[in-house]
Amino acid sequence: MRFSPLNIPGPVLIEPTVFGDERGFFLESWNARRFAEAGLDWTFVQDNHSLSSKGVLRGIHFQNPNPQGKLVRVVSGAVWDVVVDLRRSAASFGQWFGVELSADNKAMLWVPPGFGHGFLSLEDGTQFLYKCTADYDPSSEQTLKWNDPDVAIAWPIEGLDVQLSEKDRNGKLLHSIKAYA
Structure with a gap:
């Protein structure tokens, strides 16, 4: 398993070791000891x-x-998949990181407490x-507005009919949320 810190302190991209053959594949998605290490x-x-x-979009x-x-x-x-740093005391407050997670790449993302999280489904049946x-x-x-101009997440939405819940449509802007200390 490979653990890769991101450009924002806290979140980690995790790429499991995949063992595959003609029958399919096997991977370990959680191991308390390896994660603790x-x-x-x-x-x-x-x-x-x-x-x-x-x-x-959720x-x-x-x-x-x-x-x-x-x-x-x-x-x-x-x-x-997107994480946004919502820790007001962090130098990276309001910064985001996005990555494609898929059944094909089998990557995982650790989203620590203090971060907002959301994702855009790129395929039916996700x-x-x-x-x-x-x-x-x-x-x-709480919900941070998915398209807050101060955060400026580069969602890959061109050509998509974006579907939002009422809660997500009514998210708050970064300057008005109850952020973490």
């Missing part, structure tokens, strides 16, 4: 699974208080899995 010593309390059509979601860390991956289809370090808490849930 890479500095990701977290306890997960909840697993989530979503299904999205091409063009569905996020940018976060909980404050009661932040969640998330280990995310795609098991069918592909997404453009199945997205994420392990969380804290329970979902609706009273702590």
